[in-house]
Amino acid sequence: MTDEINLPDYLVSAGKPISIPYNGAVARVLFGPIAFSRVRQWISSGDFDILHLHEPAIPSISLLACWAAEGPMVGTFHAAAKHQKVIYAIGPxxxxxxEKLSARIAVSEAARLTLTSHLETDAVVIPNGIYAKRYANGVAREKWSGNTIGFIGRFEEPRKGLHVLLEALPIITRFAPDVRVLVAGPGDPKDVEESIDPQLRHRFEFLGRISEDDKADFMSSVAIYVAPNTGGESFGIILAEALAGGACVVASDIPAFDSLLGSGKYGALFPSENPTELAKVVIDLLRDENKRVELAKSGKEHAQIFDWDVVAKDIFSIYEMALVGGEKISLSSENRPWNRFLSREGDKD
Known part of the structure; x- marks a missing residue:
């Protein structure tokens, strides 16, 4: 099939996913009998010691694998939201x-609370990993330096909060007339540019997608990195990368960001969706270089706990616990209705 062309040996295609709105973003989901058949073939031939399934509580390849397999399985849960309609709908x-999972991991306390409130089960918190050393070695670039505010993300998604920064900018420029906003990430800037006050458009620069090396330099260059997200975040990996790169971070006080930033110890917080308060925090930091430097320093030290050297050891300890029984992964012998239906329909492919 065309979706299998030029895949490396360590990847196996389960088919072509579809895009659906989920948790304020767009998720690419693959689910159904054909995918289930491919997952069963993969499990049968894989001779796996353990399966690590990401987000097995939503219709996905991970959930199909959980149904199809038995043996040592670890699930990692990423989603954080007060009301997960999908989970409620298919809870039974x-x-x-x-319950088949040998161990459960949540990437943050917010993700753990979502899991406990919706499925009445618990998990150990292990954060997402980053390559902290890569970001620590970023080199400041003159073109991104000065009184600059950085933003990275899918700026067309409302939950990323770029509109909050746009509303704060007129206030910020009254006290910092030379400030510039650098926006990196995928998306068409045309609509955003049209919403910017014409007198302020020259202060915005859209960089498009940037490489990981460029991102490290970006974090080392900007005076302040702003994450004005309005919700739907369970961790905030971009914040961890910004901290590791030595940026002074300003973020909305949504639960995941508040937790990652130590309630303001490792980065400044402002009330979510409040552009006036965002402006106040940014102005205060632009005026006080010593405060910026100290906040960035404490954040950079804190970011080391997210380095893969640390996170991988924690995950491996979970693997060891899950493998205590000595069994390997095999096809499930369960005869539940959905297993029978998916197997029967998938065999028709």
Missing amino acids: ILEPAI
């Missing part, structure tokens, strides 16, 4: 699958 068929 999720619970038996989640």
